[in-house]
Every structure is written in structure tokens, then in C-alpha cells.
Amino acid sequence: MKRIGIIGVGEIGRAIVMGLCGGGGASPSPEVFLSPRGARTAAELSARYEGVQVCADNQEVVDRSEVVIIAVPGPSRHEALAGLAVDGDKTVVNVMSGVGNDEMRRILGTDAAVVRAIPLPTARERRSVTVTFPSHPVVDELFDLLGGAQPVADEAAFDVYSALTGTLTTHYWYLATLTEWAVGQGIAADDADRYVRSLFQGVGRSLSDETRSLSRLAAEHESPKGNNERIRTTWFDPANADALHKALDGLFADLKRPRGEERRPA
Numbered sequence: 001m002k003r004i005g006i007i008g009v010g011e012i013g014r015a016i017v018m019g020l021c022g023g024g025g026a027s028p029s030p031e032v033f034l035s036p037r038g039a040r041t042a043a044e045l046s047a048r049y050e051g052v053q054v055c056a057d058n059q060e061v062v063d064r065s066e067v068v069i070i071a072v073p074g075p076s077r078h079e080a081l082a083g084l085a086v087d088g089d090k091t092v093v094n095v096m097s098g099v100g101n102d103e104m105r106r107i108l109g110t111d112a113a114v115v116r117a118i119p120l121p122t123a124r125e126r127r128s129v130t131v132t133f134p135s136h137p138v139v140d141e142l143f144d145l146l147g148g149a150q151p152v153a154d155e156a157a158f159d160v161y162s163a164l165t166g167t168l169t170t171h172y173w174y175l176a177t178l179t180e181w182a183v184g185q186g187i188a189a190d191d192a193d194r195y196v197r198s199l200f201q202g203v204g205r206s207l208s209d210e211t212r213s214l215s216r217l218a219a220e221h222e223s224p225k226g227n228n229e230r231i232r233t234t235w236f237d238p239a240n241a242d243a244l245h246k247a248l249d250g251l252f253a254d255l256k257r258p259r260g261e262e263r264r265p266a
Contacts, residue, residue, distance in 0.1 A: 003031045004142070005065030007058050007080065008072035009038035011121060012095060014045065016069065018124040019146045021049040033064045037072065037080065062086055067138060069093040070104070077107060086110040091138050093117050097162060098255055100155055101133075115139040116158055118165055123147060131161040159255040163248050175200060 004020065006013045013034070021029045032052045034042040042054045055061045062068050062084060072080040074096045086092060090112045094104045101114045108114075115136045120128040123146040130143035135151035143149040152158050175196050182192035206217055222228035 003033065003064060003066045005033040005035075005055075005061035005068045007035040007037065007061055007068065007070050009034050009042045009045070010071060010073075012119055012123070013038070013069070013071045014041055015121045015124040015128070016071075016119060016146065017045050017049065017052060019126050019128070021045075021052060022124070031064075033061045035061050058084055062090065065090070067091045067093060067142060069095060071095045074099055081107050084108055086112050088112050091115070091136065093139055093142075095119060097165075113138075116155070117143065118158075118161055119143065119146065120165070131158060133158040156256065159252060162255050163252040166251050167248075 006016065009017075017032055017034070020032065029049070029051055032045075032049070034045065034052065034054050035058050036042065036054060036056065037058075039054075046052045046054050055064065058080065068086065068090055070077075070081070070092060077096060077099060086108045088111045090110075092104065092108065092110070092112050092114045094101060094114055094116045095118065096104075101116055104114050105111070113136060116133045117139065118131045120130065122128045123130070126145065126147050128143070128147040129150050130146060130148070132139055132143060132149050132151045133153075133155055135149075140149035140151060150161075152161065179189070179192045179196050182196070183189050206221075209217075212220070218232070222232065
């Protein structure tokens with residue numbers, strides 16, 4: 001795997017390039033060919049890393065690559081991929097949310113291998129556990145370099161993981177809400193922001209200990225009738241937990257529904 005193309009150089013495309021080319025591993029970095037979409041990011045990555053090139057158009061990305069990662073926003077897929085010719089000896093990695101492998105083959109009109117994947121922004125530090133379907137040796141090798149591939153048995157399981165990924169920005173807004181509350185109590189915004197970041201960076205480090213379950217980690221961070229138990233039981237009560245389950249159920253149902261069908265109102 002020496003030549004990788006990326007069509008759609010947004011946050012995930014950027015993270016993949018940084019992980020592949022900035023990790024300082026023993027093996028040489030692959031050649032990476034970027035589409036002109038996201039021109040500013042593509043140009044910045046090309047200037048930073050040797051072997052990263054911006055192509056004139058998406059067809060050139062495909063022609064020069066062995067593995068083609070398609071990371072355009074789902075609503076833009078037809079416009080971005082229209083007219084592309086993808087030979088059968090290529091490997092296509094589909095990272096578009098809600099776009100199944102069968103639909104991807106129809107859009108591209110190809111019999112090339114197509115693999116869905118959910119790379120995370122932590123691919124830039126080679127710490128992304130990337131869910132893939134179906135398992136494919138070339139694609140799994142690629143994501144092993146970026147933190148580890150986690151193949152699943154079918155697209156239903158894949159959609160479960162995709163729904164979990166949809167909770168990421170909720171976590172950031174939770175932290176932002178804590179900061180806003182502290183500011184409302186008279187704490188300077190910069191001080192509140194710094195403290196909340198420090199508090200939850202510690203949580204992130206504890207998550208690396210996989211010998212302890214998540215429920216055990218929670219239990220070990222609170223004492224009976226203590227402050228943590230009070231907030232957990234009064235704010236994250238059964239009704240709140242049920243609301244989260246229902247939100248995930250609704251997202252999961254939409255992810256299973258083929259594109260083009262009307263989605264349920266939020």
C-alpha cells in the first residue's frame with residue numbers, strides 16, 4: 001500500500017493524512033494524493049508533508065492511487081463523484097455517514113472492493129479505533145497504522161457504531177455548558193475553560209486503562225453521598241438516560257434507512 005488518494009479533505013481527511021505522514025514510524029510514509037475539494041487544507045498538508053500532492057481533479061486522485069478514501073459530505077456525494085471511473089483493481093474506502101456499500105458501488109459504477117469505515121479525529125495521533133465493514137486486509141492494515149481496525153460482521157453492527165459516533169459533539173457541548181455555568185457564578189471565562197479542560201483530560205487518560213470497565217471507573221471516581229454521586233443521580237437520572245437511549249434509537253433507525261427515503265422528524 002504505497003499510494004493513497006483522499007477525495008474530500010475535511011476534518012477526517014486531514015486527520016488521516018497527519019496520522020499517515022506525521023507519525024514517524026519505521027516504515028516510509030505512503031504517497032498521498034488529495035482532491036482539490038477543501039483547497040486550503042489540501043494545500044497546507046501538501047506544504048507540510050513530503051509525498052503529499054494536490055491533484056487537479058478527483059479523477060486524477062483515483063488514477064494515481066491504489067486505495068481511494070471517499071470522505072465528502074453525504075449530501076454532496078453525487079456532485080463530487082459524478083463521472084468518476086474507478087477500475088476494479090482499486091480499493092475504495094467509504095467514510096460517508098449513512099451511505100452503504102451497495103449505494104457507493106451504484107454511484108461509482110464499479111466492481112472494485114468497497115469498505116465502509118468510521119475513522120475518528122484521533123487518527124492524527126494514531127489513536128483511532130476504526131470500525132470497518134467488511135473486513136479487508138488492505139483497509140484493515142491501513143487503519144491498524146492509525147490506531148487499530150475493528151471489523152464488524154454486517155452493516156447493522158456498523159450502524160450501531162456510527163450512531164455512537166454521533167454523540168461526540170454532545171460531549172463537547174456538555175463541557176461547554178459546565179464552563180458557562182461557572183462563568184455565571186462569577187468565574188473568569190478563561191479560568192473556567194482551563195479548569196474544565198484539565199478536569200476531563202484526566203478522564204481521558206483513565207479511559208486508556210482497559211482492565212477496568214466503564215461502570216467500574218465511574219464507581220471508583222465517586223464516594224457514597226459525595227458530590228459526583230449527587231450530580232449523577234440527580235441530573236443523569238432514569239428519565240435522562242431513557243431520553244439518550246431514545247435519541248440513539250432514532251439515529252440508528254435513520255442510519256439503517258436507505259438514502260433518499262424520508263427520515264423521521266427530529
